[in-house]
Amino acid sequence: MTTTVLTIGERLRDWRRKRRLSQLDLACEAEISTRHLSFLETGRAAPSRDMVLRLAEGLGVPLRERNALLLAAGFAPVFPERSLDDPGLDAARIAVEAVLAAHMPFPALVIDRRWTILASNASANLLMAGVDPRLLEPPVNVLRLSLHPDGVAPRIANLAELRGHTLSRLRRELADNGDAGLADLIRELAAYPGGETYPRGGEGMIAVPLRLQTPLGELSFLTTTMTFSGALDVTVSELTIETFLPANPATAAALRSVAAG
Missing domain, CATH: 1.10.260.40 (lambda repressor-like DNA-binding domains)
Incomplete structure (x- = not known):
């Protein structure tokens, strides 16, 4: 070759x-x-x-x-790439830890460009409960963990809708950056069972929720993402904090009750 x-x-x-x-x-x-x-x-x-x-x-x-x-072009790279635990990235790590702590009692994850989980807060454990332990062996890919039939997928009430949204998002990312690793991940996820539907807006709908069956009942989350603006380190530029916000009062009350007791 x-x-x-x-x-x-x-x-x-x-x-x-x-x-x-x-x-x-x-x-x-x-x-x-x-x-x-x-x-x-x-x-x-x-x-x-x-x-x-x-x-x-x-x-x-x-x-x-x-x-x-x-x-x-024949020049040396100018943007460093360091591990998140490098002393030179102390400011970024402290900022990430502050966001994770402040988001309690709601789940939050830190992921890299390949969707590997780098850190999480305690409430994120609720999302991962009951999955096959093999999927939790590092490095843990949050999308594989979510959509694998031995992962969170059996507990997602709107699995086909969430799959459609997730795969569409990944395909747009692939079109933007051409990452071969991302292409491999998309092929893997698309081969999992669960269907693929595309969400339509409705009364009271502002975004695609994650509807998760748990011992506390069905919990519904909206997700937001946070990145570092103006990053000059490769690692920092590729960090994303995914935060899960309660989509209804019942979900908020359930999580606050768990945190309180």
Whole structure:
């Protein structure tokens, strides 16, 4: 097998097409001429490091891929990638821990770009109760845990609706970043049983809920995501905090009663 190595020009062109931008659109955003951009994409001109970073910013390229663009252009990466327990990321870790604690008694998870759970608060254990222990062996993928037939899936009252929403979201992410690992995950999840329907709005509906059968009765959650704005570290830029908010008063009361006693 042979591996095709894309040039910096080919990589820039691919990202521009992913973003559905014309050369004129990107040239205006980066404040360069379309002629110069055309030369960069065809290899007739070589970009400087600053030019690579300027174009990457205009294209909204993730930090991990900005490093890859720099390498393709012959420059060293400029965005570090460290473990979350690295002392240099103390501020980020403390912020994450503060959000997890503040969200109690409602569940919250911290995940990376591949949906691996990095941290969670105590209330998140309620979501994972009763799953096959093998699915809880690190690294734990929250989507596999949720949709696997031996995971949370049998307790999700609106499984087909949630699957449809989740897989649509992942396919949009894949179209944006072309991550091969994400493509593999989508194929795996799509092969699980449970169907795939697409939610329709209705009276009182503001978002697709997670309706979960528990010993406390059916609990209903809405989810929100939180990320670090302006991150300059690859790891931090790929962190997402998923918070679960009660979708009705009964769910809120049930969780508060568990926390109180």
